[in-house]
Amino acid sequence: MQTQKAQKIDLSVDYPCPCHRRGNLTPIALTEAFGCNRCQRIFVVQESGYVIEELSTNYPYKKAWRWTGNQWSTAHSGLGRAYLPLTLIIIFGVVFLLLVTTLQSPLSSSMTFRAIAALVLSAMLVLMLWLACRR
Known part of the structure; x- marks a missing residue:
């Protein structure tokens, strides 16, 4: 349009x-x-x-x-348009870092497992927040 x-x-x-x-x-x-x-x-x-x-x-x-x-x-302000994506990126980063430092692998203390689990959980949380804000 x-x-x-x-x-x-x-x-x-x-x-x-x-x-x-x-x-x-x-x-x-x-x-x-x-x-x-x-x-x-x-x-x-x-x-x-x-x-x-x-x-x-x-x-x-x-x-x-x-x-x-x-x-x-x-009329939208430039900051208003970028507020939600910026907030979701910050939340994703903070949650990812917290989960990487606190998650423990059931097999061993494998960093790969911790990183993948933190990535999946962070992405799920951000997706839920984004869906809630879209409504």
């Missing part, structure tokens, strides 16, 4: 609401903000006029959108 380039948000134009498709965002006088006539949410213009962000929300990470000319697209 081809992504469209974000356009600068004009403070004098009405836009559709990114949360409710039937609502319209109208500019709030003397501010750099928009209000939805349907859901009563307030959106503030950020990042040099290319992004709107929901102002008051209980959600810990504020939602943001970019205007592509005919629709809103979700």
Whole structure:
């Protein structure tokens, strides 16, 4: 799917609401903000006029959108996209090292057995975490 380039948000134009498709965002006088006539949410213009962000929300990470000319697209930060894979890699490494140092082979103290067992158990744990986070 081809992504469209974000356009600068004009403070004098009405836009559709990114949360409710039937609502319209109208500019709030003397501010750099928009209000939805349907859901009563307030959106503030950020990042040099290319992004709107929901102002008051209980959600810990504020939602943001970019205007592509005919629709809103979700604006993601670069760190947010890499957060889950980075966390899973760190967990995998820590669990692998802990298991290599604590596992004992039933036959002997073979390092190969310990490494393979730690690798399998670490991979299973990371897979379970990834599946849980995907939901």
